[in-house]
Amino acid sequence: MSVTEINICKTIARFGILAFFCFGILARCASVGTPQGGPRDSLPPKVVMMTPAFGTTNFKDKRITIQFNEYVQLKDQQKEFFTSPFMKKKPTLMLRGRGIQIDLKEDLDSNQTYSLNFGKSVVDNNEGNPYTGLRYVFSTGDHIDSLLMSGYTTDAMTTDTVGNVYILFYDAKTDSIPQYDSTLLKSKPIAVGKSFPNGIFIAENLKPIDYRIYALEDNNGNLEYEPGVDRVAFLDSTYNPLNQPGFDIWYDTTRRYMQADPQVMMRMFMDKPFRRQTYTGSKRTHGNRIVLTFTAPHPDIKELSFEGIDPGKIVTEYGNSKRDTMELWFDSRSEDLPDTLRGKLIYMKHDSLFRLQPDTQLLKLGWRAPVEKRKEEKKKKEDDLPEPNPFKVRVAGGTTLNPEKNIVFEFDYPLTGVDSAAMSLLKLGEGDQTTPVGLTFRQDTLKLRKWTLAAPWEADQKYRLLIPAGVFKNTNGESNDTLRSEFTIESPEKYATLVLNIQGKTPESEYVVQVISPQGSVLKEVAHLKTGSHTLQYIDVGTVKIRFIEDLNGNGRWDTGSLVERRQPERVGMYVDDNNSEEITTKENWELVFDVDMNRIFGPITMESMTAKINRDNEARLKAIAKKRAEDAANQKKQHNSGGGMGMGSMGGMGSMIGR
Structure with a gap:
């Protein structure tokens, strides 16, 4: 032009x-006014x-x-x-x-x-x-x-x-x-x-x-x-x-x-803030748990000690994703610790010139068990009744298991001991036939109270998991009762399968693929994909989208940008079919094959590509509006009808592991 x-x-x-x-x-x-009774x-x-x-x-x-x-x-x-x-x-x-x-x-x-x-x-x-x-x-x-x-x-x-x-x-x-x-x-x-x-x-x-x-x-x-x-x-x-x-x-x-029609695209990102590092406070939420808070992530701790407590008996965990909150768990029962804990914290603090200098904080934290709890303990002692085991664990899952998600355990307190060799996992055959299966039990690298049990699962097979009493020991001096569960591995035939034939920008280029719902929640994520064919199983039935991240540094995740360094965030692109649609319909036992050209997805941003995306978003918006109107109309019809009842459900599987 x-x-x-x-x-x-x-x-x-x-x-x-x-x-x-x-x-x-x-x-x-x-006429400024509207006649009475008019529109x-x-x-x-x-x-x-x-x-x-x-x-x-x-x-x-x-x-x-x-x-x-x-x-x-x-x-x-x-x-x-x-x-x-x-x-x-x-x-x-x-x-x-x-x-x-x-x-x-x-x-x-x-x-x-x-x-x-x-x-x-x-x-x-x-x-x-x-x-x-x-x-x-x-x-x-x-x-x-x-x-x-x-x-x-x-x-x-x-x-x-x-x-x-x-x-x-x-x-x-x-x-x-x-x-x-x-x-x-x-x-x-x-x-x-x-x-x-x-x-x-x-x-x-x-x-x-x-x-x-x-x-x-x-x-x-x-x-x-x-x-x-x-x-x-x-x-x-x-x-x-x-x-x-x-x-x-x-x-x-x-x-x-x-x-x-847009001439330029502005890709918005949240830059990482620079904050002065300062200790802001502490609290003792349990008898054996202390929380320390700071203004910036990753505080540089030079010394952290408490009177009369072995440093090896302290388990440290960051309490949030910002990593500016430290949780300290003492490997001791609450009643065995003093009412007042005294300690010393030496960390690197920013001064008025933004220089890091050592700073010392003296800690004094008190705690007493709630009055109601002390009364209950006294009454139980007087009645000479056996106390229920206070050890708690939450296990994700049910009577069926998606093998790609494995079995996730979340504990109330950090574990100080795990006897994984005592765990028993059996594959159940016909009659009384069983086959031992090897398993691994690993701690999450970020959430120390989260563990995952994995095994070479086989589809449509039934398994029995037995965790004897005393396998898990936590910082509160508690241990588990016997835990047992039976479950079946889900068949991939009940899900869809996606086959992605990826043509990267270069043979060395890496990408992260995310299968997301129409609302944007991530259903599956696979990192470090290069040029070649990749199969994604256990895709939920319904409507999904495929999102790709151009992983320039190969760290397996999306990286934000930096305004000060003038570094753009890593690019993200959606798979779009020949009809300019991002939505993919999946059904049970379907295998869908897609040819993915990364030079097309991550090509130059043009007015045409931006306009195509805007049109897709607008069509999705209008479709959602039409769906909402149809649902509202259907609900209005149902308001004139009455009936229904209540049913009783049953509990079982891993979500309610039985301890005996």
């Missing part, structure tokens, strides 16, 4: 927006006058008024209203008669085009119909900047749409990038746009210059970037609106806001 053609397309697009806007300004109503008012308010006029140049006023054809209200203005560029002191908005009064609270930059963007904050007084997309534009110079850019904001990991995101434009000449990018933290954008709820944005009133473009999800509403709180995105190159391809703009009558 030539420069002339690009300018023509942009001129048409620009006048399309202005024509739509001016239609709202010039329209009039003969409900569904029309938004209409602008009848702006003072100073829309598009004023050499602007020097401090007050702007916008008059409507009816009384209006302001709704969610803190969330909806913003200025381009941002102002340190946000203008104040007040209702005045049938209009809005806007007072500017700071001096304006010279030769700058400004826009006041109201979003959906202006609604009519009676029915709350919003005037979507109301803008007021003026310039402190002698002309209005008038170029446009469009784009699309998505989540880099899930590929889902991210709406209501600020698009920030910085002058590439003024805001050059040093070794580390601190643009969002130190500089002010010279133009701002915002994406609609469906992720599309149309940034207006841009200059014909090179921009560095960022996207910011302002979760705290302070118009400032906070790593670890706000998702962010950036484009690797600079972009001049004058040199971008032309695009179509139209009004979406369903969503009731403008839409456009």
Whole structure:
């Protein structure tokens, strides 16, 4: 496309927006009110006058008024209203008669085009119909900047749409990038746009210059970037609106806001925050359990000791995914520990200059058993009744087992001893015939109280698991009663099978495949896939999608980006069939074969590929709406019918392992 053609397309697009806007300004109503008994008012308010006029140049006023054809209200203005560029002191908005009064609270930059963007904050007084997309534009110079850019904001990991995101434009000449990018933290954008709820944005009133473009999800509403709180995105190159391809703009009558074909894609990610490392506190939640909390993950502990307690008797576990909380379990019964534990913690703490320095904290933690528990123990002792075994374990599963998931055990306390050789796993044959089966029992590397029992399972075979008393011993001095269970290995014929013939970008390229539900939950994940044929069994019957991660560093997981280091997040792509659909229908005993070309999935991002994705998402949205309406209609019919009953279920399998 030539420069002339690009300018023509942009001129048409620009006048399309202005024509739509001016239609709202010039329209009039003969009667403001609705006759009693008439139809409900569904029309938004209409602008009848702006003072100073829309598009004023050499602007020097401090007050702007916008008059409507009816009384209006302001709704969610803190969330909806913003200025381009941002102002340190946000203008104040007040209702005045049938209009809005806007007072500017700071001096304006010279030769700058400004826009006041109201979003959906202006609604009519009676029915709350919003005037979507109301803008007021003026310039402190002698002309209005008038170029446009469009784009699309998505989540880099899930590929889902991210709406209501600020698009920030910085002058590439003024805001050059040093070794580390601190643009969002130190500089002010010279133009701002915002994406609609469906992720599309149309940034207006841009200059014909090179921009560095960022996207910011302002979760705290302070118009400032906070790593670890706000998702962010950036484009690797600079972009001049004058040199971008032309695009179509139209009004979406369903969503009731403008839409456009996107020129760029902003892949939003959550950057890892930098936090000062500081000890924030401790608590003793049980007699033999202490929790230490810090402001940053992975505290560097130089010494941690308690009076009268052998350090080898302390089991350490991180209590959350952020790894800023340490759980200490003492290998001793609660009643054998003193009411007050005294200890010393030496760790590396950030000082005011962000330098790590040793810091010492003296610990003093008290604990007493709850009064009710002491009374119960005293009563049981007086009655001379045998106490139930307090040892607890939760076992995932039932009467059938998916062999790829194995058997997962979760304990209340960390284990200090496991006699796995005493466990017995038998494969049951005809009659009384049994065959011993070897098993492994491994601890999770992150969750120390989680263990997995695995074995060479055979489909459609029945097994018996016996765990004798005393096999498990925990830090509270407790041990298990005898646990036994019988279960059957599920047949792959009750599931679907996916065969992926992968053609990688290179023979060494690695990928992670995820089979996900239509709602986005991960049903199966397999890492380190390269060029070749790969079979995925035990796929749930129904509708699934296949998501791929371009695993550039080969660590078997998706890695987020870094704004400071200007490192983009690893790319994620969906398998799409020839009908531009992501959804795959699976049935029992079906084997589905897919040829997957990674050069296609992870090819260049173009307007065509973005438009195709937007169309897929829109079709899925409309399909979900139609399904919901059908379900609501069916439920309304059922409301006229009565009946039903209650049934009794049975318990068994691994989920309720019997101890005798």
